Amino acid sequence: MFRKTSLELVRPEPSVPAGLVFISGVEREGVIVRGRTRSRSGTNYEIKRGYLDLLESRGGASKGASNLANLSNFAPGAGRLYEPVWRTRSLDLLTGKRFSNEREVDLIAEMVELDRSGTYLDLGCSAGLYTRGLSLVLDELSRESDMIGIDISPNMLREATSRSLAAGTTPSFARADTHELPFQSSSFVGVVCGGTLNELGDPALALRECARILKPGGRIAIMGILKSGTRRGVNLQRLLSVGGVRFFTGEGVESLLEEASFEVESVTTHGAVFFAAAHRRYELPEIQEPNTA
Ligand SMILES: C[S@@+](CC[C@H](N)C(=O)[O-])C[C@H]1O[C@@H](n2cnc3c(N)ncnc32)[C@H](O)[C@@H]1O
Numbered sequence: 001m002f003r004k005t006s007l008e009l010v011r012p013e014p015s016v017p018a019g020l021v022f023i024s025g026v027e028r029e030g031v032i033v034r035g036r037t038r039s040r041s042g043t044n045y046e047i048k049r050g051y052l053d054l055l056e057s058r059g060g061a062s063k064g065a066s067n068l069a070n071l072s073n074f075a076p077g078a079g080r081l082y083e084p085v086w087r088t089r090s091l092d093l094l095t096g097k098r099f100s101n102e103r104e105v106d107l108i109a110e111m112v113e114l115d116r117s118g119t120y121l122d123l124g125c126s127a128g129l130y131t132r133g134l135s136l137v138l139d140e141l142s143r144e145s146d147m148i149g150i151d152i153s154p155n156m157l158r159e160a161t162s163r164s165l166a167a168g169t170t171p172s173f174a175r176a177d178t179h180e181l182p183f184q185s186s187s188f189v190g191v192v193c194g195g196t197l198n199e200l201g202d203p204a205l206a207l208r209e210c211a212r213i214l215k216p217g218g219r220i221a222i223m224g225i226l227k228s229g230t231r232r233g234v235n236l237q238r239l240l241s242v243g244g245v246r247f248f249t250g251e252g253v254e255s256l257l258e259e260a261s262f263e264v265e266s267v268t269t270h271g272a273v274f275f276a277a278a279h280r281r282y283e284l285p286e287i288q289e290p291n292t293a
Helices: 004-009 068-072 078-095 101-112 129-141 154-167 203-213 231-242 250-259
Strands: 021-028 031-038 044-048 051-053 119-123 146-151 172-175 188-194 214-225 262-270 273-280
Touching (some): 004 021, 004 031, 004 146, 101 129, 101 214, 119 129, 129 154, 129 188, 154 172, 203 250, 214 250
Parallel strands (some): 119 146
Antiparallel strands (some): 021 031, 262 273
């Protein structure tokens, strides 16, 4: 599903300076349930199985997956099992104390300042914990806002859509790559990111893309996993890094954000987890459109 009003921000072809247009399909109360959208170049992009697919036309079902950790999210059942098996208890395990999903979503909502009208992006949404949690809050605040969850994994996106519908909210979902965000520059008011930076091939590039699509002063709220300080943790993380997972120090996260044109406001740690809040600088050295090659 995808909000019709959010199509104008979607730019899958950087050389085409206009959003997508809804051509045909099923629409309910401003939400396209399934159907066809088209760019001004004439390329069609389908909304089916619960999300707008911006990678299908670029070939390869696993397009965007750059390591083993990413590929595991394409496995059958990965979407369905992700939240019940891992996500509902991940922060309890990683922080060493009771840390409910509700508390985590509240914290992220506060850091990204959800009371501003506009469009928010969830970077690597998996089964949509942040997308639907924040969308439920936005529903209460204003109908002018939308939450867009993106991921490269079809399984995750399908699960995210059905969990959102079951929770009674209709955010937008798209299959897209964080390294090449298919959105208009300076158009979002906030970005949230739960654990995805740890899995990305190039987190610095993804953060620069976030800065590009955010309006000046637009906010980013990140949860991620820290580099371990214990011998057991270091050994485990060494093993995971073979699959492409990386871990950060608090200072490392700050520099990544600063180098991507963010002003860091806070980096707090809870056991092995960090939460970072920042806003996009008002002046960027130069806002570059994504690579058109
Ligand atoms: C650690 S999980 C994120 C969990 C989710 N944000 C949450 O809070 O429950 C990382 C997700 O990022 C997605 N992902 C990995 N690389 C990506 C990329 N280049 N572009 C978009 N999504 C990506 C994976 O498919 C996976 O679902």
